[in-house]
Amino acid sequence: MISIRHEYTPCTAEPVLPDDLGFGRIFTDAMFVQDYAPQSGWRDARIVPYAALALDPAAQAFHSGQMVFDGTKAYRRPDGRINLFRVERNAERFNRSAQRMGMPPVPVADHVAAIEALVRAQARWVPARSNAALYVRPVMIGAEATLQVRAAHTYLHYVILSPVGSLYGEAFRPVSVHVSHEHVRAVRGGTGEAKTPGNYAGSLYATEQARTLGHQQVLWLDAVERRYVDEVGAMNIAFVYQGRHIRTPTLSGSILPGITRESLLQLAPDLGFTVEETRLDVDEVFDAIRTGTITEAFGMGTGALISPVGRLAYREQEAVINGFEPGPVARALFDALTAIQYGRRPDPYGWTRTLDAA
Ligand SMILES: Cc1ncc(COP(=O)(O)O)c(C=O)c1O
Numbered sequence: 288m289i290s291i292r293h294e295y296t297p298c299t300a301e302p303v304l305p306d307d308l309g310f311g312r313i314f315t316d317a318m319f320v321q322d323y324a325p326q327s328g329w330r331d332a333r334i335v336p337y338a339a340l341a342l343d344p345a346a347q348a349f350h351s352g353q354m355v356f357d358g359t360k361a362y363r364r365p366d367g368r369i370n371l372f373r374v375e376r377n378a379e380r381f382n383r384s385a386q387r388m389g390m391p392p393v394p395v396a397d398h399v400a401a402i403e404a405l406v407r408a409q410a411r412w413v414p415a416r417s418n419a420a421l422y423v424r425p426v427m428i429g430a431e432a433t434l435q436v437r438a439a440h441t442y443l444h445y446v447i448l449s450p451v452g453s454l455y456g457e458a459f460r461p462v463s464v465h466v467s468h469e470h471v472r473a474v475r476g477g478t479g480e481a482k483t484p485g486n487y488a489g490s491l492y493a494t495e496q497a498r499t500l501g502h503q504q505v506l507w508l509d510a511v512e513r514r515y516v517d518e519v520g521a522m523n524i525a526f527v528y529q530g531r532h533i534r535t536p537t538l539s540g541s542i543l544p545g546i547t548r549e550s551l552l553q554l555a556p557d558l559g560f561t562v563e564e565t566r567l568d569v570d571e572v573f574d575a576i577r578t579g580t581i582t583e584a585f586g587m588g589t590g591a592l593i594s595p596v597g598r599l600a601y602r603e604q605e606a607v608i609n610g611f612e613p614g615p616v617a618r619a620l621f622d623a624l625t626a627i628q629y630g631r632r633p634d635p636y637g638w639t640r641t642l643d644a645a
Contacts, residue, residue: 289397291319291404292333302412308419308452310590315412315421315448319405322430323391323442332401334408337447347429347439352485354428355384358589359546360420360451361406361642363413364630369406370639372628374399374423376546381425384481389438390427398425399640405446407642414450418625422449422589453591459613459621461597462586464504464519465497466569468602471510472517475540479517482543487521494520502600504586508569509541516567517541522586522594523548526572527560527616530582537564547587551620553636558619573599576606583614592628593621 295317304313314337321332347353359377362370378398385392393401402423406413413421425446429439453459470493473479473486490505497505504520516536518524523545525535533555538544555562575581576599584596597611608614626632627639 289332289400294333294335308450310451311449313450315409319401319446321444325440343432345432347431354484355388356426357381357482359423361413362420362629363415369413369642370630373546373638374402387481388483409448412450418453422451461595461611462503463598464506464596465502466506466601467493472507473541474510479541516569519586522588524586526581527583531560533560533562536567554623573601583616584608585617593617
């Protein structure tokens, strides 16, 4: 079991947070760090004051991009305690990402213990505001100084925390989405299933282009046929047919297996909706929006939880979904999921881990 050294003295003053937390702009004043070497494995686990990292400019991460990360959230409950949401699933995905990038795993129990210890030490940073939370960002990077293109021998694993509001400013504001034909995010057999920064770096140019056209996000199609829907921005996507049947793309190998997606697929039938994982042809989706068969569309991810899609721009045409308003299915799912995450209702699925430290 991991033994964590505390080299951080909590300050007694409450952190002063701005009214508008934004997303990922503010960081707490401590972080978790540990190092890996082949002879010792993971060692020197510590919670230290938040500070810049000292890395060799030849570190493998900078040249081969050997890095992975993940993201979950800690939520303030009405009783003042804190809920961590499905943090084991994040730790497992972190290891799958690490394996894909030739990196060593962090034992899941140790990773969860590290996150718990850090969140406990930083409990006063978990905001008690509606739709706000403490975002947890674990990262692993290849730290060895080498210009050789091979897996590094040494690694750094760290966890930082950020008090966040909702991802797109006002919670639940629909976004306008541009279908990208020119660029793809990931290809089957590539790294799309891994949470590795190169996937995101490769998405930035197309996203900026979509923004210049007045949209907030890109809808990514499969890289081979440029025909099947993969994801929206850095979220999984779902479409609601005739107000009750939810379809989402099957995890094809190029899609990140989202934990929000997985949770909503489990939750939705309990709210009376039907769910289906299938291949979704973008032409058929666009037609179904225009004829009104698709009544809602939304992205699913830890940042926004559920982000309604209000408009789809496809080739030279545009279609508005549900009058650019959040729909009732997205709202029902959002309410049910957040009630569990924030501990407003009992958690029948065992998704939350409650920390006693307030
Ligand atoms: C590319 C991509 N797809 C989907 C998701 C949603 O995953 P999750 O629900 O686990 O946050 C994320 C966010 O982590 C992502 O980066």
